[in-house]
Each structure stands twice: as structure tokens, then as C-alpha cells.
Amino acid sequence: MTDTADQSALQIAEAVRAGRQTAVEAVTxxxxxxxxxxxxxxxxxxxxxxxxxxxxxxxxxARARGRDPGPLAGVPFAAKNLFDVQGETTLAGSLIEASKxxxxxxxxxxxxxxxxxxxxxxxxxxDEYAYGFTTENSHxxxxxxxxxxxxxxGGSSGGSAAAVAAGLVPISLGSDTNGSIRVPAALCGVYxxxxxxxxxxxxxxxxxxxxxxxxxxxxRTVGDLAVAYDVMQGPDPQDPACxxxxxxxxxxxxxxxxxxxxxxxLGGWFREHLSPESAAAVEDVxxxxxxxKTELPGAEAARAAAFCLTGAEGGALHLADLRRRPxxxxxxxxxxxxxxxxxxxxxxxxxxxxxRWFLEEALRLLDRFDVLIAPATPFPATPxxxxxxxxxxxxxxxxxxxxxxxxxxxxIGLPVLTVPVIRHGALPLGVQLIAAPWKEGLLxxxxxxxxxxxxxxxxxxxxxxRALEKASR
Amino acid sequence: xxxxxxxxxxxxxxxxLGLELDEASRRAVTDNVRILQAMQAKFMGLPLPDxxxxxxxxxx
Numbered sequence: 001m002t003d004t005a006d007q008s009a010l011q012i013a014e015a016v017r018a019g020r021q022t023a024v025e026a027v028t029x030x031x032x033x034x035x036x037x038x039x040x041x042x043x044x045x046x047x048x049x050x051x052x053x054x055x056x057x058x059x060x061x062a063r064a065r066g067r068d069p070g071p072l073a074g075v076p077f078a079a080k081n082l083f084d085v086q087g088e089t090t091l092a093g094s095l096i097e098a099s100k101x102x103x104x105x106x107x108x109x110x111x112x113x114x115x116x117x118x119x120x121x122x123x124x125x126x127d128e129y130a131y132g133f134t135t136e137n138s139h140x141x142x143x144x145x146x147x148x149x150x151x152x153x154g155g156s157s158g159g160s161a162a163a164v165a166a167g168l169v170p171i172s173l174g175s176d177t178n179g180s181i182r183v184p185a186a187l188c189g190v191y192x193x194x195x196x197x198x199x200x201x202x203x204x205x206x207x208x209x210x211x212x213x214x215x216x217x218x219x220r221t222v223g224d225l226a227v228a229y230d231v232m233q234g235p236d237p238q239d240p241a242c243x244x245x246x247x248x249x250x251x252x253x254x255x256x257x258x259x260x261x262x263x264x265x266l267g268g269w270f271r272e273h274l275s276p277e278s279a280a281a282v283e284d285v286x287x288x289x290x291x292x293k294t295e296l297p298g299a300e301a302a303r304a305a306a307f308c309l310t311g312a313e314g315g316a317l318h319l320a321d322l323r324r325r326p327x328x329x330x331x332x333x334x335x336x337x338x339x340x341x342x343x344x345x346x347x348x349x350x351x352x353x354x355x356r357w358f359l360e361e362a363l364r365l366l367d368r369f370d371v372l373i374a375p376a377t378p379f380p381a382t383p384x385x386x387x388x389x390x391x392x393x394x395x396x397x398x399x400x401x402x403x404x405x406x407x408x409x410x411x412i413g414l415p416v417l418t419v420p421v422i423r424h425g426a427l428p429l430g431v432q433l434i435a436a437p438w439k440e441g442l443l444x445x446x447x448x449x450x451x452x453x454x455x456x457x458x459x460x461x462x463x464x465x466r467a468l469e470k471a472s473r
Numbered sequence: 474x475x476x477x478x479x480x481x482x483x484x485x486x487x488x489x490l491g492l493e494l495d496e497a498s499r500r501a502v503t504d505n506v507r508i509l510q511a512m513q514a515k516f517m518g519l520p521l522p523d524x525x526x527x528x529x530x531x532x533x
Contacts, residue, residue, distance in 0.1 A: 339505030
């Protein structure tokens with residue numbers, strides 16, 4: 001049996017479409033790997049073998065009958081347990097949701113991946129209600145970083161990033177409100193896409209902060225991320241924020257040589273609290289793209305406004321459960337949600353108006369630059385349970401600061417592709433490539449060219465080789 | 474805002490929303506309120522023109 005961990009999604013799909021491998025074989029191999037490795041990593045909150053095998057058989061039968069099995073034929077994938085899956089309970093990382101009814105229909109993005117031939121294998125761990133950056137979930141345990149299982153995977157889509165980094169699945173779904181795709185992608189060393197606000201449907205994705213929530217994906221190669229993104233695009237009237245724009249495929253343009261690009265590397269706020277390692281990662285990308293130094297005015301205020309807006313909307317969303325069963329929350333999540341809900345209305349009004357102002361500042365900057373470069377996190381993955389980190393003279397809260405550089409950007413809905421910078425023998429780090437609204441195609445082209453030039457790329461975690469070797473003895 | 478004022482705000486606002494807080498939770502919520510207040514201070518005083526309309530974030 002081919003170990004799908006060594007195959008990209010595109011390679012699996014090509015093999016299945018050509019009849020060299022069946023979807024059932026691909027799914028069986030992925031499931032076996034999950035059984036072997038996930039107990040050490042804690043990526044999955046549910047792995048659904050029977051459901052996956054039935055779906056894989058349907059893909060194989062479609063091919064046998066001469067029908068096109070889809071561009072992701074037989075490709076295993078998994079979704080953050082925030083996405084509805086028909087017949088399953090959407091946990092959202094909480095105990096409270098565990099007692100709620102099972103989902104009646106799939107989230108739109110789950111359905112679109114399945115329609116493209118991909119096979120859903122299970123649901124992935126996350127911070128409770130997506131309110132965190134480390135996936136140290138008090139109900140379901142922490143997700144461990146495949147590059148060093150004593151360290152966090154990042155969050156809130158930590159299970160999604162770690163599952164892809166560990167080769168358990170080549171593609172996963174996640175959500176990003178303040179950095180929840182970009183932070184774990186960076187810490188686990190994979191590609192993470194947070195598209196333009198409104199680009200991908202959030203229908204069937206348990207909300208956290210309606211005005212900031214984005215759905216997106218993770219992959220180990222740019223090509224895999226592109227094909228997943230392409231099949232998920234398109235309007236969805238079931239999500240009122242989903243843009244009524246036709247799909248703008250990015251996959252076909254990946255192989256085209258990129259033209260000259262006007263790149264800017266963000267200073268100011270995006271250099272404060274930055275560790276030397278993260279600064280070096282940014283410099284690697286900036287140097288390759290011949291980026292000019294620039295600044296995005298108001299980033300600190302924007303981050304603060306996003307922070308307050310998150311607490312207010314999140315707190316309001318969960319108010320009924322905060323009244324009825326406060327003890328069912330992780331106390332840290334609960335007390336942050338309550339504090340958020342207690343904010344005066346004037347704060348929210350000012351935050352929303354600042355958001356417009358900050359977007360206009362960013363768009364002015366994006367008239368001068370095609371792409372902006374910023375760190376994804378201030379430092380690499382920290383040990384599980386570590387509350388603070390010393391940077392120079394400052395003792396920084398890990399949880400509060402992992403999203404320092406991601407929050408201002410999602411606040412205004414700009415598309416971001418987080419790319420894993422190649423760092424031999426060191427923990428992974430990622431860099432944000434940021435473009436003007438709806439310019440995801442440019443980000444994919446740049447990511448592919450940076451990969452081809454040897455600057456970025458996902459590498460197999462050394463932990464896995466050791467774990468697999470031990471299991472085979 | 475002082476610690477006392479923050480605690481008073483938490484008691485009053487929690488009561489308005491029908492939230493019952495035990496002593497430990499009230500202390501933790503107050504700590505979080507003070508963090509939020511520090512964040513608010515970074516943007517509440519910024520002068521923004523009256524005609525700055527938040528509207529839909531991006532034109533779809």
C-alpha cells in the first residue's frame with residue numbers, strides 16, 4: 001500500500017484518476033497513519049473510517065463507470081470541528097456543543113471538496129469556540145506540534161495545521177478570525193490561506209465573530225492549496241457575507257513565470273516584539289522579492305480594535321450559554337467572553353469606524369505595492385503550558401501575542417497566504433504575503449515562485465520518521 | 474479606570490445582562506476588562522471624521 005503521507009493531493013488524485021491507485025487504497029492508508037500517529041499528536045477529535053470508505057468506494061465506482069471522479073479524486077481531507085458534517089455533532093472545541101443536535105447538512109466547503117472527489121476522514125481539534133492561538137483545549141487535550149510534540153501547534157485551527165504537517169491528510173479546512181489559520185500554519189510549517197473576506201462560504205461553519213470570520217485551508221504544497229481553493233470558490237447565497245463573484249481559479253497560473261512585483265516589507269508595528277528568528281524569516285522572503293521597507297499606519301490601533309470587537313461579538317454570541325451553564329466553558333474562555341460582552345456600545349461603534357479608516361490606509365498602500373510582507377508570528381512554537389516568553393527585556397504573554405501581526409490584517413479582510421520559510425534544523429516559521437482584496441491569484445503565484453527558488457516549502461517533521469521507525473519495530 | 478471602578482463596572486454590567494458571577498470569575502472577568510480597557514485606549518481617542526461610514530467592509 002502506498003503511504004499517502006509521501007504523496008501530495010495532486011499526486012493522489014492523478015494516481016486515482018489514472019487507475020494506478022484506488023480511492024479506497026488512499027483513504028485506507030491515510031486512516032492507518034492517523035491511527036498510528038494521532039494518539040501522539042491529538043489532531044483529530046473524530047476519525048470516521050466507515051463513512052470515508054463508503055465515500056472512497058463511490059469515487060472508485062464513478063471512475064469505473066467512466067465518469068470524471070473530480071480533480072481531487074480520492075484525496076483524503078479533514079475539517080476543523082467547527083465545520084458541519086451531516087450526521088455528526090459540530091463540537092467547536094466545546095463541551096456545550098457536544099450535547100447539541102447533529103448537523104443535518106454539510107458545510108458548503110465540505111460539500112464542494114466532496115463534489116470534487118475528496119474524501120472526508122474526520123474532524124480536527126481546535127481552541128474552544130476558536131477563541132485562542134494555541135489549541136491547548138481543556139476538554140479534548142492539546143494538539144501537539146509535529147515538529148516537536150512538546151510544543152504547541154498554534155491555533156485556533158491547530159488540529160488542521162498539525163494534521164497536514166504530519167502527513168495525516170494532504171488538505172484540511174480551518175477558519176481564521178484573528179489569525180487562526182495563519183498562526184498554526186506558521187508554527188507547523190505548512191501553507192495556510194485566509195482568503196479575502198467574503199471569498200469562501202462560511203455556511204455551516206460555527207460562527208465566532210460574524211464580522212471577522214473567514215474560512216480557509218491548509219496544505220503542504222502550493223499546488224494542493226490551489227486546487228482545493230479553486231474547487232471551493234463561488235457564490236453561496238446561504239452565507240450573507242459570501243461575495244456574489246464568479247470563481248477566479250488560481251491553479252492554472254501557478255506554472256507561469258511571475259513578472260516583476262512591487263513588494264513592501266512592513267515595519268513599525270510589524271517589527272515590535274519580533275524575535276530574531278522571525279525577523280530573519282521575513283528578511284529571507286523580503287530579500288528574494290526585493291521588497292522596499294514601508295509602514296501601514298494604524299496597525300496597533302487596528303489590532304486593539306479587532307481584539308475588542310472579537311470579545312464583544314463572541315461574548316454576545318454565547319450570552320445564553322454564559323447565563324445558563326457557565327461552568328461548562330473552559331474558565332479562561334468564559335471569563336474572556338464575559339468581559340467582551342460587558343464592553344460599552346461606543347467602543348464597538350468606534351472599532352467599526354476605525355476598521356473603515358484602516359482599510360482605506362491599507363488600500364492606499366496597496367496602490368503602491370502589489371504585495372506586503374509581514375511576519376505571521378513573533379516567535380516559533382512555544383512549549384505546551386508555557387504562559388509567557390521573554391523577548392529582550394520584555395516578558396510577553398504567549399496566548400495574547402501570537403496574533404499580534406495577523407489581527408490587523410484580518411480586521412480589514414485582506415487576502416493572506418502564509419508561507420513556511422525554509423529553516424534547516426530549526427522550528428518552523430511562516431511569513432504573511434498580503435495582497436489587495438480579491439488578488440489571491442497573485443499570492444499563489446508568488447508562493448509558488450518562492451518555493452521554486454528554494455525560499456519556502458513544507459518539510460517532513462523529523463519526529464514522524466522516529467515515530468514510524470519505532471512503530472515498525 | 475481604577476481597579477475599584479472596573480469591579481463596579483463588572484458588577485453592574487453583568488447584572489444588566491443577567492450574568493451571575495462567583496467571586497473567582499468576577500476577579501478574572503475584571504482582569505480581562507482591564508486588558509480590554511488598555512486595548513480600547515489605543516483607538517478610542519483617535520479622531521475620525523463624522524462621515525466615516527463603516528458600511529460593508531468590502532464591496533461584494
